[in-house]
Amino acid sequence: MHIAEGFLPPVHAVAWTVAAAPFVVHGARAVTMAVRTDPDAKLLLGASGAFCFVLSALKIPSVTGSCSHPTGTGLGAVLFRPPVMAALGTVTLLFQALLLAHGGLTTLGANVFSMAVAGPWAGYGGYRLVRALTARLPETTALGLAVFTAATLASLSTYTVTSLQLALAFPDAGSGIPGAFAKFAAVFSLTQIPLAVIEGLITVVIVRLLSTVARDELLRLAV
Amino acid sequence: MTHHTDPAAAPAVLAGRDLVFGYRAGDPVPVFSGVTVEVPAGSVLAVLGPNGGGKTTLLRLLAGSLTPDAGRVVLDGTEVRPTRRGVGELRRRVQLVFQDPDDQLFSASVAQDVSFGPLNQGRPEPEVRERVAWALAALEIADLADRPTHLLSYGQRKRVVLAGALAMRPDVLVLDEPTAGLDPEGVEALLATLGGLRAAGTTLVISTHDVDLAHRWADHAVLLDRRVLAAGPARAVLTDPALLSAARLRPAWGPAVGAALRAAGAVPATAPDPATPGEVIRLTR
């Protein structure tokens, strides 16, 4: 869920940029380190960035009939880890703003915080947790559950953080920030909650297939 | 436009009438317009033309993979409606095979990939299984069924993709540059297989810029360079050097050599054109 250009008051736009900055700088440093140790990494990271962009440009079936896109952040976090995902996600969001008009330039910081920081971390946390809890289950089931959790949780937390960002910017006249949060969450839940579930299912299919056709790559990425 | 009339042609199982297509705004490829083609049932139609002339676009329009901006696609005499249902029926009966097999193989194993279409058609499992086995047998790749798709050779992948299309039991098989990237042996093997399908009654549409292949193999030919330059029986369309040069194609060896040899008296005046250099070599022995 991309906050459009100009929707946030300037003070909020700046504040979210400041909030996202340390994560992005950390991610950028992780990327630079990876590139320095292995020249191949540059091309693989470029390809991964392109993969993230293409993933987020897919159309997925939604209840409202409007066109919806997966966030891809849960899968990205599992494949590339949240720090790298903070950098790749920022690049994806920048390209989405300039190539597709999804999200804005002044709202880039806010969108990075929800989609390239909060989403991946929540998704990755969920993935690790489920992996730990299902260590005794057969690998396919355990991996499927963990990946579903990661993708759904990443998508849902993105949606929650965005609603919160909007609530902070536009508190309700009567009930303040909690009321505004409830309003925004309710309005966008119609599209976002089913989307999160569908994204979870798609991501399971992706990882299942990858575990047969791209086992080497997954091992390299330590999934 | 040159139209050679063809009294012997069967009724068209598939046709495009006055098709217009312009890529979405901003795309560099310009419009393709007023294109009319007829695909007679049970025959082979070759679509020839230069790159960028619209061969792939025409094939995709005929197979319901693109929607024309104007004009109609007609299936068995009935206009295809641009609805979910109409396009779905067109796609089921007209199967398109793209040039690059890697764009069409997305499952883990060969059998899984071939079952993709029939499963989407909602066929019951035993029937799907039976269709997969039949399609693999028709392409002579039954032994590859359990192989992972990414470990196959280029020629094998081309065959798996064809099997995937065939498993939908289409009436018309549309093939974009089916021989591209194959070596001579691969081309001959593929043509033998396609010959089997043709004999079994499948209508074929192929695009190519190999005039020799089209001349040897197609019943009808269309020359396309953003519009139809000529259409009619392959023999007539593909032996006219002026037409071919207008379509920026090279004349075929077969008819040129046949004519020269007949004129020189090297073969009887009624001898057919040679299809391969091998036939010419046998003459001089």
Next chain:
Amino acid sequence: MTHHTDPAAAPAVLAGRDLVFGYRAGDPVPVFSGVTVEVPAGSVLAVLGPNGGGKTTLLRLLAGSLTPDAGRVVLDGTEVRPTRRGVGELRRRVQLVFQDPDDQLFSASVAQDVSFGPLNQGRPEPEVRERVAWALAALEIADLADRPTHLLSYGQRKRVVLAGALAMRPDVLVLDEPTAGLDPEGVEALLATLGGLRAAGTTLVISTHDVDLAHRWADHAVLLDRRVLAAGPARAVLTDPALLSAARLRPAWGPAVGAALRAAGAVPATAPDPATPGEVIRLTR
């Protein structure tokens, strides 16, 4: 192995001796072994063979893009050491152009992409700028200099990659299936451009399975099917039907037709083989 001796051949600028290469474990392509080829300076060498026969592997070994498991690559009479320095020198002087242009285009701008090689050679900026301009002009794509790569056609991208290789001023240009995917007009245009480079003294190595192309265009030919089946002057190697069939290739039209026409008295006994069907058509007019 058939070796037609070729007394007129220039000394080899590049050679592979007893090359052995097996793809890494797990890959389905088997070993390629004992391959020896000589690339005479200033000539065109065609490498022909079926898919999977090792054409691309040989080209990559010769250009330093793969390291042989055994055997030697010899540049100007000196063996290439498998060191950074040795391979670097080989790669600088022998430029490989892959079949798929997207394998070598990494920049969004054409001029920037072409500047990559000369910059890596440590050339000063004004010289790089001059080389880029020269390479683009040689490929007749000076007008594409600041076009984005992703909005170019396939044929244009092929030219940009060639310009990128040429800007490194190599002694040998190695082209993997340079005509694949081009239409007849594109093939002729590319051959004209390559003819210019050849006339200017660049040694060319091309892989193809188009025997007609090789016969018309190459000075020397190697038939490769996991080992060298024949090597020698193109005219000798490519007119021997038994050899071609051993390499699973089809004979060329040109020599077959030339022989038949000469035998029939349609042309004088000293007439050369026709290079295109157009020349045959002109005969019968």
Next chain:
Amino acid sequence: MLAIDAAAYRGPWRRLHPAVKGTLFGGLLVCALVLPAWPGAALSALAALAAGFGPARVPPRAFLRAAWAPSLFVLTGAVTLLVSVGGPDGPVAWAPDGARRAAEVSGRAAAALCCQLMFAFTTPLADLLPRLTRLGLPAALVEVVALTYRMLFVLLDTTRRIQAAQAGRLGYRSRAAWIRSLGALGAAVFVRSYDRARRMRRGLECRGYDGTLTVLVEERPVRPAAIVAAVAPPLLVAVAALAAGISPSPG
């Protein structure tokens, strides 16, 4: 392939230095955000549209198509400002001043969107990316971003072809088939992206790749006159909006 990108390369403003376009549309964007919404945002939008559809000749249809999705977000977001929940007037009530707030927020956002889109429609990313190093970003990072840009078109092309092939075999007919198809597509694109990276390394090695992707960027000097011309419209908008704010509003 992507309408905004293609238009940016083809437009007459492509030759202008990105800094000039950035100054013009960035300045107007700031005006839309910080000036009083009426008439500041309206004037900014007007100026951006006039520049974009006028001399920059941005195709209007492509512009509208691109503006559609973000406008939907702005409208949905603004609608929630109309009502108030859990206040003294009951669980759901019309928010006091809600209409004015919704109008202001959506007006500002619409104006800002126009500025952003006009910048995107006139400035190719390929002109922008090499200049990111000027902003102090590490060269290695900028190279990764530039590679992402190049590769995304190759992958997007692949994705569209795979999707067309799946649709041809009825892969998007039902929701279950859709999910299955998208999953297969995602996996295929991942494999292809890694394959692309490997093949590109192989291709670049032949041209002397040793870990850095240095290219020669043609320097285009920024003409001071152009910068002055780009500063003028935002400045005029600001002066006009502030003047309108000072003068007593009619009624």
